[in-house]
Amino acid sequence: VFIYTVIFQENILIPSLVFVDAATGKVVCRNGLLVVRDDPKGLEFPWGPKPFAEVVAGPLLRNNRQTTDSSSLEGHYVGVYFSAHWVSTEREREEGQRFLIFTFLTDKGEESEESFKQYFSEMPWLAVPYPDEARRSRLNRLYGIQGIPTLILLDAEGHMITRQGRVEVLNDPECRLFPWHPRPVLELSESNAVQLHEGPCLVLFVDAEEEGELEPAKELIQPIAEKLMAKYKAKEEETPLLFFVAGEDDMTDSLRDYTNLPEAAPLLTILDMSARAKYVRDVEEITPAVVDQFVSDFLAEKLKPEPI
Numbered sequence: 496v497f498i499y500t501v502i503f504q505e506n507i508l509i510p511s512l513v514f515v516d517a518a519t520g521k522v523v524c525r526n527g528l529l530v531v532r533d534d535p536k537g538l539e540f541p542w543g544p545k546p547f548a549e550v551v552a553g554p555l556l557r558n559n560r561q562t563t564d565s566s567s568l569e570g571h572y573v574g575v576y577f578s579a580h581w582v583s584t585e586r587e588r589e590e591g592q593r594f595l596i597f598t599f600l601t602d603k604g605e606e607s608e609e610s611f612k613q614y615f616s617e618m619p620w621l622a623v624p625y626p627d628e629a630r631r632s633r634l635n636r637l638y639g640i641q642g643i644p645t646l647i648l649l650d651a652e653g654h655m656i657t658r659q660g661r662v663e664v665l666n667d668p669e670c671r672l673f674p675w676h677p678r679p680v681l682e683l684s685e686s687n688a689v690q691l692h693e694g695p696c697l698v699l700f701v702d703a704e705e706e707g708e709l710e711p712a713k714e715l716i717q718p719i720a721e722k723l724m725a726k727y728k729a730k731e732e733e734t735p736l737l738f739f740v741a742g743e744d745d746m747t748d749s750l751r752d753y754t755n756l757p758e759a760a761p762l763l764t765i766l767d768m769s770a771r772a773k774y775v776r777d778v779e780e781i782t783p784a785v786v787d788q789f790v791s792d793f794l795a796e797k798l799k800p801e802p803i
Contacts, residue, residue, distance in 0.1 A: 514542060521732070525639030533632050542636075547573075547653035550633050555621040563621065572674050574660055575647040576620070577640050648675060662687050677734075679720035680713045683741040688750070695767040696737040697790065699781070700751070702760040703742035712740040712761070719787050735794065736765070754803045765793050772800035 512527030524530055524542045534542070548569070554562040611625040623631050638647050638658070646660030656674055657663065663675040666686050681687055683698065690696070697720075701712045720738040727734045741747045743760075751758065754766060754773055761781050765774040776789045792798050 516541075524636060525641075526636040529632055529636050533629060533636075544637060545633075547575075547637070547649060550637050551623075551630070553627065553630060554624065556615070556624045557621060558616050558618055562624075570651050572651060573649040573653070575634065575638065575649065576644065576660075577635065577638075577646075578614075578644040650674065658693070659687070659690060662689065677724070679724055680717050680738045680740060682709050682713070683739045683747065683750075685746050688746060690737060691739075691750075691766060692768045694737065694769070695735065695765055695793070696739055697763075697765050697786075698739045698741055698750075699786075700741045700747065700756070700760050700762040700764070704744070709740045709742055715781070715783060716740070716786050718783065719790055723790065736790065763789060765789070765798075766803070767800070768803070770800070771803045773803050774798045774800060 510528065511525075512531065513525050514523040514527050514530070515521065516523050524544075527542075530539075530542045534540075548565070551565045551568070553565055555565055555567075556562055608625045615622055623634070638645075638655075644661055645658070646664065647658055648656040648660040648663070650656055657677055660675065663672070666684075667673070667675070681690070691698075697716070699712050699716055701709065703709050703712070716738055723736060724734050741750070750756075754764075756762065756764060756773070756775070759777075763776040763778070763781050763786065767773070774789075774793060776785065778785055789798075
């Protein structure tokens with residue numbers, strides 16, 4: 496069954512084709528257009544996700560033109576990097592030396608093999624050979640890549656740790672928090688604000704300007720965030736809601752202006768940028784019980800959205 500929908504909003508790449516298991520409601524594949532292009536006869540239907548080791552299987556290229564088999568990645572943390580020659584790479588080269596990182600260079604039609612060779616010659620990593628477009632496409636489909644650069648981090652068993660590897664690397668150049676497992680609550684900053692576009696996000700705005708003043712707010716919502724993460728991890732599903740605390744700074748002011756939020760603090764909100772919708776809980780005091788009920792009502796679709 497195909498459902499056609501027209502999108503009247505920004506920040507969504509169209510056309511887009513998503514396959515969903517009607518029995519469970521789970522997303523089977525986000526990059527349906529690539530699936531149809533690569534498998535027009537449906538020989539691999541229903542196109543569910545395959546293990547990383549199976550998708551990546553084959554020779555990998557070093558920048559000295561030698562090759563190694565993908566089996567050499569087994570037992571290692573792996574970074575799957577999707578990029579192109581026009582993306583800035585200096586910082587990535589520096590951070591790539593710190594742990595085993597594995598890169599795939601994607602193209603959008605304008606990337607030539609010469610561009611690939613020039614770009615890859617500066618990189619310390621491994622790559623899928625340029626002519627192997629089918630394997631690069633399968634990796635793109637596996638992780639539902641919608642934009643570049645994107646760094647996917649995998650554990651030693653090939654399970655995904657985070658989609659926000661690039662943000663984590665740039666925020667933690669000494670790798671003190673490696674391997675960067677998702678934290679229940681993040682302090683909103685310019686570097687991680689891109690995650691607001693990954694899906695619905697609970698944002699607790701508080702009156703805090705100095706470092707450390709956000710800690711009470713994080714402690715308030717952390718148990719709710721941890722409970723939700725554990726629930727969906729047990730079901731092997733991605734958490735449907737990210738959690739942030741935000742203080743007083745220029746970036747937060749811009750977010751309030753963009754989403755047309757009041758200047759009140761504390762202010763409890765859920766922002767869904769892709770749907771251009773917001774949910775605001777206007778109460779005199781924000782307690783764990785208030786947050787827990789707000790999250791429960793949102794997930795049960797009991798809240799009425801306001802437009803952003």
